[in-house]
């Protein structure tokens with residue numbers, strides 16, 4: 001069929017000029033999962049002093065070169081409160097992990113290698129090399145060191161490092177605000193009582209979860225019936241709220257009550273593309289109000305979610321400054337497949353490791369209303385347009401969903 005845009009071309013058009021959003025400062029306890037907008041440098045040296053790496057005794061290595069050797073314990077150094085004096089010949093200081101190393105000492109004798117004796121004495125049972133069990137000042141980083149680059153995803157290790165470097169706030173890429181509007185007079189919210197001929201709206205929940213996981217803030221615009229004025233009012237609400245992306249659900253096709261494209265263009269949206277060569281998801285629409293991107297997802301629940309995986313996820317990730325590569329794997333067919341037509345198919349399937357190979361077996365029925373098979377699937381088997389019939393065991397590609 002003419003006029004359907006190939007998936008890769010549609011994706012390239014969608015993402016072509018998307019840049020990460022501007023930055024904002026957030027408190028470090030709110031920064032998990034965000035992306036650094038600027039690199040950060042260490043605001044202090046870590047450790048800030050020579051510190052013990054073990055519980056034991058700070059000693060002069062020469063003193064214990066020929067054990068056993070009795071040493072006089074002249075005090076203790078604990079994490080948070082150092083021993084202020086100096087360790088002289090024949091002396092030791094009780095020391096704990098993380099505590100500053102006292103002046104005069106140059107090694108830490110493990111407490112397992114010592115025996116407490118009478119009258120404030122400790123007997124060293126082993127020799128210890130100079131510098132042993134000491135973390136030198138700056139071992140981890142020095143003040144002024146570049147620690148994390150712009151664009152770094154703030155995962156647990158990056159967050160703890162930023163905190164250790166004494167950053168209470170971090171400059172991060174703003175979260176894209178994704179407004180989600182479900183359309184359709186047949187829809188009621190979960191928990192409401194559907195009237196005759198009505199169904200429960202489902203798409204928005206999965207789409208919102210997917211966008212949030214990719215880094216978005218969600219603005220839920222609820223459900224609007226197939227009514228031009230109400231749809232237009234919702235679109236204006238999204239624009240006034242500063243949405244970066246507006247996602248509409250349903251009403252994207254060609255039916256008399258599929259009003260979304262008409263309402264959006266009436267409100268000033270420049271239509272970029274509509275209808276792509278994929279199954280499910282053919283009626284996908286993309287347009288923009290300036291920098292505000294609009295994705296019109298098809299109403300069929302599986303089509304909505306598959307399009308969200310393929311298009312919304314990379315769009316949100318790119319706006320949020322995140323790196324994103326779909327998890328597409330080389331695999332082998334678990335069942336024969338018929339020749340394909342002009343649309344690229346994303347077939348709900350089960351991918352399993354069998355004897356070191358990833359075997360992908362499609363579910364028998366692929367109607368795009370069937371969420372149960374989408375929830376059961378862990379992969380989408382990708383069938384290229386015009387792919388010839390294939391036998392079980394032939395190579396294929398699979399987009400992993402989980």
Ligand SMILES: Nc1nc2c(c(=O)[nH]1)N[C@H]1C(S)=C(S)[C@@H](COP(=O)(O)OP(=O)(O)OC[C@H]3O[C@@H](n4cnc5c(N)ncnc54)[C@H](O)[C@@H]3O)O[C@H]1N2
Nearest residue numbers: 182201202203204249250251252253258282298299300303
């Ligand atoms: N003559 C044609 N008819 C259709 C075509 C076509 O090319 N020619 N395309 C079909 C394809 S493919 C799809 S996909 C659907 C999508 O159409 P719409 O985006 O207009 O979706 P609706 O008609 O509004 O709804 C379809 C279906 O999905 C249900 N729905 C809608 N929104 C939700 C929601 N938020 N949660 C749960 N379910 C929802 C709706 O009740 C319908 O059952 O069009 C085909 N038709």
Ligand code: MOO
Nearest residue numbers: 280281282303368
């Ligand atoms: O392309 Mo529509 O998405 O299957 O049913």
